[in-house]
Structure formats: structure tokens, C-alpha cells
Amino acid sequence: MLNCKQNTELLSQAQDRPTTLKERLQMRMHLIACKGCRNFEKQLAFIRKAARDLPRNW
Amino acid sequence: MAMLISDASLSTHTVMTTANDTQDLQGQRNYLLRYAMLQLRDPHLAEDAVQETLVAALEGRAKFAEMSSMRTWLVGILKHKILDILRKQAREPQLNVAEGESEDDLIDSLFAKDGHWSTMPQTWANPEQSLENLHFWETFEMCNQRMPINTARAFMMREFMDMTTEEICQELSISTTNCWVLLHRARLSLRECIDMKWFGKGKS
Numbered sequence A: 001m002l003n004c005k006q007n008t009e010l011l012s013q014a015q016d017r018p019t020t021l022k023e024r025l026q027m028r029m030h031l032i033a034c035k036g037c038r039n040f041e042k043q044l045a046f047i048r049k050a051a052r053d054l055p056r057n058w
Numbered sequence B: 001m002a003m004l005i006s007d008a009s010l011s012t013h014t015v016m017t018t019a020n021d022t023q024d025l026q027g028q029r030n031y032l033l034r035y036a037m038l039q040l041r042d043p044h045l046a047e048d049a050v051q052e053t054l055v056a057a058l059e060g061r062a063k064f065a066e067m068s069s070m071r072t073w074l075v076g077i078l079k080h081k082i083l084d085i086l087r088k089q090a091r092e093p094q095l096n097v098a099e100g101e102s103e104d105d106l107i108d109s110l111f112a113k114d115g116h117w118s119t120m121p122q123t124w125a126n127p128e129q130s131l132e133n134l135h136f137w138e139t140f141e142m143c144n145q146r147m148p149i150n151t152a153r154a155f156m157m158r159e160f161m162d163m164t165t166e167e168i169c170q171e172l173s174i175s176t177t178n179c180w181v182l183l184h185r186a187r188l189s190l191r192e193c194i195d196m197k198w199f200g201k202g203k204s
Helices: A004-013 A021-033 A035-057 B002-027 B029-040 B043-059 B070-091 B105-110 B134-146 B149-159 B165-172 B176-199
Strands: none
Touching: A004 A021, A004 A035, A004 B176, A021 A035, A035 B029, A035 B134, A035 B149, A035 B176, B002 B029, B002 B043, B002 B070, B029 B043, B029 B070, B029 B149, B043 B070, B070 B165, B105 B176, B134 B149, B134 B176, B149 B165, B149 B176, B165 B176
């Protein structure tokens, strides 16, 4: 099972490259058990959205 | 013959729209400057990039007649100018290259030895509402400024200039793995900063 550090690495890479089925299963397994990483996952998506919206607020 | 006719109609069009275009281009200056500053972090270089963009825009405005959005078109030119400047910088190594980006201090500080969170990320309250708040964007930009320059650059290339990881690796002359690490570090760092400075849930 992935630890939080490894899982956050994968969650981040999932924004930059296609993940394998195995990786997706590993992440899901971890996320079921870990509230901190579930929050992290949502926050990553939010940060991406914010970065892309930034220029619209100039 | 057909070529000649289209050339002639093109130049008439150009002459007629010159005054308006120049005004419109000036109106886009501030936007372009902010964009360039985020990437270059140097007012002089940002100014250069924007100047060159506006000159290129004026020279090529016949082409613009076919484009739907002036801003999209200008940003497209600006991206190239920014990358030109970054490439030139890479060829003439300067003092501000590394500033503590080699170590994994940030990552180590966030996780315990066993790889668990030192402090678990807490839920953010109403993040969508923050996007409507001008102060949030000040915080967001400030958090970007706090990142080491190469980390911020990689992140902005990815999310802001919409480049692929492959393109970023090439521009920064780093391996794909390094690129992922930089991007990951950028996201961790931004998350920490926004958590602390905006959502106020982090430990003080």
C-alpha cells in the first residue's frame, strides 16, 4: 500500500501524464482510507483551476 | 494575379484599421505585463517581452484580422517572446539560478519518516467562493512569488502557458522525472501557502 508521500506524488503526476490501471487502483485504495489525501486531491484540482483562471481576474 | 488582388485588399484593410489597432494594443499592455512578470520576475525583461510582442503584433496585424480574440493572439506571441528570453538566459548563466532548489526540504518537512503527513491537509471551506474574491488572487500570486524561480517557472509553463511536460523538460533542459518532481513540489508548496495564508487551517 502506498504511503501519503508516494500517493501525493502519484496524484500530482496524474495531472501531467496518463496513469496506469495499477496506479489508479493504488491511489483509490489509499484514498478510501486517508482523509488527508482526499483533501489533498481536491485541493490539487482547485489549484489547477485557480492557476488557469488567474489571468481572467486581471 | 489572384495573389496581387488579395495583397492589395489586405493593405487597404491594414491602413484603415491602424489607429484602432494601436489603441487596442496599448489597452492590452497591462495584462501582458502581468503575464510576463509571473514568468520572468524581472520588470525590465517583462517590459522587453511585452515591447517585442507589441511590435510583432503591429507588424503582423493583417494576420490578426482573421483571428477571433486579440488577447489570445497577443498572449500567443508573448509566450514565444518569454521562451526566447528564458532560452537566452539559460545560455548566459546568471547568479540567480539555483537558490536552494536542489534539496527536498519542502517535501521532507511535510511528511514524517514513514511517509505519512506531518500535518494532514484539512478541508478547505467553500473554495469556489474564493475564486470570486479579489484578495484570494493577491494571495495566490504572492504564493507563486514565494516559490523558487525554476519551480514556479515549470508550474506556470504547465498550468498557465498550457505546455506539456515534454515541452517543459525541453525548455528547462531537465529529465521527465525531474520535471514531475518540480511540478509536484510546486503544487505542494502552493497548497501549503494557500492553506496557511488564505484558508487559515494550517498551523501557524
